[in-house]
Amino acid sequence: MSNQDTKVGKEASDLPRRNFLRILGIGAACTGAMVSAGSLIAKEQVNESATAPPPPKIPNYDWNKHKWAFGIDATRCIGCLRCVEACKAENGVAQDAHHFRTWVERYVYLEGEDKPRIDSQSDPQNIAASGSEKEFRFDNRYKDAKVEKAFFVPKLCNHCTHPACVQVCPTGATYKTKDGVVLIDHSYCIGCEYCVQACPYGAREFNHVLGVTDKCTWCYHRITKGLLPACVEVCPVEARIFGDRNDPQSPISLFIRNNRVAVLKPETGNAPNVYYVGIDKDVS
């Protein structure tokens, strides 16, 4: 039985298999040729567009002329949280204690303790002190404690030079602009939140109303009009510094030049563009 079967099978399929393999070879060669031709054409297109891409149509603004950066002088921050409220008002961030594009952390080292006690404006005790989830303030819980050292650290999106969030976005909804800002195109965001996971700084929040991810834009709609980001505009103690790195006399260029600045989590390789002064080893 088995002998016969093998014989019959061999006779019946020998020729077609050879034919099939031949066709397959030709097909593969053709596909390879098409792909390589296609990629050549694509390369030509990229080269063409690289020579003359008109900048985005923003009135009186050319993104090739700017390189934005942000500075934070934590030695000046008083934890008044005007920036957090201003950001929410300016950008229509959800008025609750769970969605923030910028936030402020408080680090308190008590006498005899190695680790800092850290809280932010969304801490339940602080929400109770403000009496509302729409207003923010730090409660005075360490008033009578033996505090060795304490300070506030404002945080926001670092607008990294090599942003991990852009790397993982499957739809091209988030991207880095020529002037150094990481933005989100809400019409292309599918709400998968890969970027929220990828960001090492926890800077991204999810907009549950629109079903898309949101984040700090350095108030792109303001800086392209010659204004400061809202949080910088309202900071009463000038702890937040913003400006153009292309201008050597801009506040941020002076800030970086005149101070020993640090960035958060440099080991991740994201190369952040928010520069800090006055932060401690436990701030990351």
Add this chain to the structure above:
Amino acid sequence: MPKHLVRLLILVAVLAVAAIAAKKFFTDKSYYMYGNYRGNSVAEIASDVPRFRGNEYCKSCHTKQYAEWSSSPHNSPGTGKHVKCEVCHGPVGQHPSTLPAPLNFDERLALKEGITNYQAFMPNGKLPVPKEECVQCHEAMPGRPLVQRQVMIAAHAGTEKCIACHNPHSPKINFAAVLQPPRGDASAGKAVAAACGACHGAAGVSVNPAWPNLAGQHAGYLTNSLEAFKSGTRTNAMMSGMAAGLSDTDMQNVAAYFSQAACKTSGGDKAKVDLGKIKAASCALCHGAFGISGNPVWPNLAGQNADYLSSTLKSFQNGSRKHPVMTSVAKTLSAGDVANLAAYYASVNCK
């Protein structure tokens, strides 16, 4: 080639063409313009309308408030102190072209006070600043840098609102310019003072330690006290009657006379003085580190009679005398504190 394979290849080709066409059709024209994203979205994001408009926008109408603010310590750009309009008042948005004005600051305030029409809440054009707005930056708190002006609220103001003493636009109190009362004529005041001498002494040094010395006291404080007795906001069996007969000029003159008289330090119980000195730190902000007040409408305490000082504090505690700051401050003091403070100030040299 077998037919079924040809059919399969054709099908694959058709699907590939359809997929390429669909991608061309559905991908935005600007998608690969600058990279793997929709190029037009950059301009779309940039076209949002700012809500914070900056000081210059506010200045265009509120010139008076702007002038007050611009010469105050709240306007010291470059020094780490630059409290612009929208820091306290919130974003101006499209105010005043859209109503209700989107000043969330006022909305918030009105909500707190249970007032829906907050424009009626500002009848004289003044925008009240609730205490919370000031303490958000100025409450003493670990973590705030030392250069930031900070106060212990209970000791500094009690339950009084900040605006009782401070104008938020220009919070530094310029005592000499703002509160200097009209000057009286000391020589004309001497005649009026004859009636006071029976109790307070002809030279302003009281004959009874329960009554205050007037010599060397601020004229502004003396005038205000007489006015308070006359108007009835402060009452005393003797003084209410005495003040009722005095004209405004009389009050200023007699105040000027006593303010220029030589003061006398009454002295206090040595044991209590040392304890009182420690407690006096919380009084020093208004009444001066050595009992000489920097504000002409707040009294000097140095050298004053201990009995009078302690009875005054007790009258604030029991409510028979009222003052926005002193009422709440006095309530934080124990009976021992009162006695010690009185002894301390009585012993401080008044000169």
